[in-house]
Amino acid sequence: MEQEEIWDTDAAQRYDTPGTGMFAPEVLGPTVDRLAELAGGGAALEFAIGTGRVAVPLAGRGVPVTGIELSRPMLDRLRAKADEATIPVIVGDMATATAPGTYTLVYLVYNTISNLLTQAEQVECFRNAARHLGPGGRFVIELWVPELRKLPPGQTATVWHAEPGYIGLDTYDVLRQHVVSHHFSFDDTKRARLFRSPHRYIWPAELDLMAQLAGFALESRHADWTGTEFTAESRSHVSVYRIPPSR
Structure with a gap:
């Protein structure tokens, strides 16, 4: 099935679970806190913005947020929470679609890079992130570790x-x-x-090589958004990649 077929109206309606699951305060709060810190007072771009789970509270923190989203039903759910003036969204694929402007932060959360089903597409996603960032800009990925x-x-x-x-x-x-x-x-x-x-699963070392091909260097990796140490037993990771401050 194509991604547009998977993330249909029914999936979009079931995705939002206010107050529970991935929307639970203990899950969402640290995510937004860390992203606001990494934005550093600049603008953020979310790949696969979905229904605005992260973008809406992040924009509420004063961070200008733009999104890229392939699924129109997911975007319709976002539009019930925030209009185009508040959170502009470009409809398209996160590996190829471009948003106007330059950002200090691009982020891709909750395993979504694995929705790209080939290594080539995943590498292009990194390159697309790099195109949107100025010197010193960061690309943040949240991803599970294959079991x-x-x-x-x-x-x-x-x-x-x-x-x-x-x-x-x-x-x-x-x-x-x-x-x-x-x-x-x-x-x-x-x-x-x-x-x-x-999904196409990615090992952390492979992810680092994808980043290197796009001009990034790994800045940090933790097991979660609160900064827990990443170990061999960690089931997921939050990896922060950075474009060199001068290039």
């Missing part, structure tokens, strides 16, 4: 989350570095709802 250590020989799937009413599992194609995330939601009836999305 291949959990895969015994012959097994192709891992359960990464389970709670009452929800199971999340990933199926891996290790030859192509592809993974399909399966989200099962259910209640006491016999029916369940399934949402699936394909």
Whole structure:
């Protein structure tokens, strides 16, 4: 399926969960705090801005935010929260679409770079970020660490989350570095709802090489937005790349 088909009206409606999940204050608060700090008083550009989960509170902190978004249903949800004058958005692919102006910060959160399904597209995403940044500008990526250590020989799937009413599992194609995330939601009836999305997973070292190809250097990497140390056991990371101050 194309990304436009995956992130349709139904997906956009289910994406927003005010106060819970990825919208929980303990999740969203540190994200916005760190991005506001990294913007350094300048303007920010969000790739795959979605429904404005991060952009709306970040703009509320006084950071001028522009977005790029491929899904019109996701953008429609954003427009119910902020108009074009408040948060301008360019409709297009984050690897190729361009926004007017120069920014101090470009950011891409919640694993979204993996929605680009080839290495070439992911490299172009880095290059697109670099095109929008001035000297000293930063590109921030939040991304999960592939859980291949959990895969015994012959097994192709891992359960990464389970709670009452929800199971999340990933199926891996290790030859192509592809993974399909399966989200099962259910209640006491016999029916369940399934949402699936394909991804290309990226190792941190591969991500660093992509950055280097686009002219970035790794400035910092932590396990989360609060600055927890990144270790071999970390399940995700927040990586900050920077364009040299003079080039």
